[in-house]
Amino acid sequence: MKNATTVWRDLIHKPFFWGIIAIVALLLLNVLKDPGYLALTVNPNNGHLVGNVIDILRQAAPIMMIAIGMSLVIATAGIDLSVGSLMAVAGAVSMEFLRSTDGTSAGSALAAVGLSLAITALLGAVNGVLVAYVGLQPFIATLVLMLAGRGIAKVITGGQNTAASNDTYRWIANGYVVGIPVVFLLAVAIVIAVAWVVRRSALGLMIEAIGINPRASRMAGIKPKGLLLTAYILSGVLAGIAGVMSVGSVMTVDISRTGYQLELDAILAVVIGGASLMGGKFSLSGAFVGALLIATLDKTVLFLGVSSSATPAFKATVIIVICLLQSERVRAWFRRRRTPASPPSAETSEMKEVAA
Known part of the structure; x- marks a missing residue:
């Protein structure tokens, strides 16, 4: 049976441990x-629960979706910069469909x-094919769709913010x-489903394998091209779900704001969760x-009244601290600084005298 020290050492090496500590610290600050x-x-x-914690859970749901998709893509040593734009496309398609068909059912x-x-999913497949x-380099391929995605959304909506009305669609984002x-419960269910598929099958291991060494994985019988295509399609689908969640709360798609810069939040969530941007390692629980x-x-920034000009610096400081705490090298350095140097033993002193 493990003692308390061993359990503690195992715990601090978990990808999600320092993220949980940071959440608790921010909540205590508030x-x-x-x-x-x-x-x-x-x-x-x-009869619905109301409070800041509920607001945080609702706000976290879209980020969870794109972070899970980003985790799979980054595990292949790639990246998907188009997820924010795909959220706008999903919102534009759904709002325009409901408005044009006058669908209320x-x-x-x-x-x-x-x-x-x-x-x-089709746009994600385009990324995968490229x-x-x-x-093409993943950065370049997805950067192209990142720029083109909002253009596609503008074409769909005619360049205008589009609103629609549908109680069922609104319930997805605002229901309980x-x-x-509901939006948080749906996000948790999707995360569990994806985690079950990638960890209970060989899919997760194969994705990590092509991230570590594509050539060696191909020689071992793994087909990297099909897996890459699958990862980018999943990222596109999850970005679409995030877009539905985002526009469903207000039943309006803002082409310029929906999903804006959320690809950066997704990457940060993946890094905080302990994934390696070099590929070959991912943690869905960490994401x-x-x-x-x-x-x-984000909620803390608003609650504390941090000015918009200082917000990026505040977020960057918190994230840098978390990444430093996650670093084994940094923790080892602190341990060395904290542990006093032991005095030389008698045997060592005698050996030095003989050598002299």
């Missing part, structure tokens, strides 16, 4: 300003979601089940915690 920050109340009109909502995910079969936001941290950090 509690110091307002002791009732973590309070949850029940809305007497509908549950079937119309499901059709809008299905069409959105089909389009983003990377796996054409041979047992007092918990999940990283997304929660990003949402908590």
